[in-house]
Amino acid sequence: MSGRKIARRDFVAGAATAPLALGALGALGCSGGDGDNGRDAGPGPVAAPGEQDRLAQILDRAVVVGPVPIASPIRGIQAERMRLAAERRAGIPARVASWDHELAHVRTQVRGARAAGVNAFMVPVVVGEHEPAVSENLRRFHEAVRALNDEVVAVLDLDGLAAAVATDRVGLIPWFQGAKMVEADLALFAAYRASGAGIMAPTHLWKMPYGDGAFERSDQGLTATGWLAVRAMNRERIVIDLSGMGPRSSLEAMATSEHPVIFSHSNARAVHDHPMNLSDEHLRACAELGGVVGVSAFPAYLSADARPTLDDVLNHLDHIVDTAGMDHAALGLDFTDLPRKRFPSDPVPIPPYRFPEGFSGFEDLSRLREGLISRGYGVGDRARVLGGNMVRVLRRVWGDGAG
């Protein structure tokens, strides 16, 4: 697979033989501050020597990925309802999880992320819920962060992200999928931004008040409210996540957004033609805005095969890099066990999902790194893909004057 012709911007031959040991921060060769910066000469997005901006120095090598759910209380009530219904259909007996049990689950997930060198990842806090469920989910999120204070940091802004990196804890970035709780009352974006909504998807997979979802019957573009919502999210410095939006709606959202947008977990249609995936036109539009596309490992988005492989993940990544550019690829991971099938026509299976063999959780990130190396991604490129690009968008939108 390394025979593929690739002209990576900063390919360094030696990178392929760099140590692959997996462990604490730095195992991925891109988490700054632990003395390995000079090992590889790749320029990357790392701050130049003499750079006075310590925040930038900390952040530029951060590994920032997502979204990956961490526990059911934070997954949201509607998602729970869908999960329980799906499990009932599959004949799985109902489980009642205690808070302690859920916290233990969060801790396991966070430790897995940390062991894999992940500095921060997006956590689904809202999956299509309305109030009062949104506030309940936020409460649980913040309670979990407080309970696990020695291991996690809530990332609501750049300081939070820097704190996660500097204190060697895992940053949890609350991720809102859908904005039902706002709808036409656009002033509410400010309130939700203040309580943690740093990244929001205006719609998810179905029709919502701002536009059509990727699984909808129609592809009608933004609604009257949707156009205004994009501007309102710009104003409040909320990162707009267009994953799951229909093709026309997301193109229109990019046409009207003044900030870079992200597709947190979407793949390339040219590699696998699926409604969730992005056309080359979308990839280029995203790049033009300075945004990023996070590759998803969700099997239905990777390949028509029932059991895709890590190679499929890399194929999507390569296509995104070749089409949008190295500065616009990221890792969506999307290691979810939440149900996504709501209507019979939805082009997704029901859980449990068959993620690629050897690529189904944080613990497998080392394999991805090996894959990146074998496909010619140098250390700087890897740093971009693993987090540098995402951090650039967060800095630009959340605002520290960079970008």
Next chain:
Amino acid sequence: MSHPFDPALLAEARALQDDILVVNGLDASLLNEEVVRTLKAGGVHMNMSTLPDLSLSSPFHQFMLDHADDLTPVTTVAGIRAARAAGKVAVGYCWQWVDVDEDLSQLAGYHRIGLRSSGLVYNVGNYIGSGCVDPNPGPLSHYGIQVVEALQDLRIVVDIGGHCSEATSYDVLQVAEGPVVCSHTNPLALRDNPRAMSDGLMRAIADTGGVIGIAAFNFFVVAEGQATLEDFLRQFDHMIDVVGVEHVGMGLDQIIGRNDRGPVNPVTLPPEAYPQRYEDWIYVEGLDDFTGVPLITAGLIERGYAPDDIEKIMGANWLRVWEEVWGE
């Protein structure tokens, strides 16, 4: 020639209303004293009242109890006739969009406390479909199809309201079985406003056996100034020309006693469709409240409509559709 404001003609109109059953197919006033007073004064026997906050805890349940001498909540056409016989005004409960947080199991409960008619989308796209001011109108969503089916399973009238886009409205007609209504709109042919309805869609609604209510909202009738009764009656003439007397009714859409003030939300109520301050939300001359309803009857008499046709337009068409959908 007489005029609808002519006292003799008005007396004739009022007398005719006493012989028939007068129905307003959509009211946006909520429930208040002013509504009760003018319903009685205007000779209206049944009012379909928009109650967006319909729930067990809604204060209007107590309001209805407090006004039991004047008002009766109804869920059947037999109930409407019984209220009329008892000298009370019948009140039905409706929504202009379905807001159940995508949990359609709640609809059975709302039906239980009186919901009998519902719109789907209010001006701007929602989870169900697209609205009349959306730039790129489209069909029902997957969920929207389920909403229409769930309403019909409960025998709740499906109302495309006039607030749905035409694309969504046509799609509703594909999905729904039996009569579909549009509770309050105005002919696009007479006034170009995003809220108005094409002749083609009106015919398609009539083809289902449904009925279209005409709204008295000034800005839907004229672009500038005060709409006259003559302007309003011309809307009846046009719609009757297009769909016939079997499919036209009143859906006056007044906001009696609400006293809203200040700027509207321009997102859901954009300037191309609505005046931007509530102070400018006025109605056709004489129709700020129900006391003007006899003016409509008088106008129809004056225009030469036969008493049987006036009976249909002023109420019987609504009763026919409701009886078919609600059953007895």
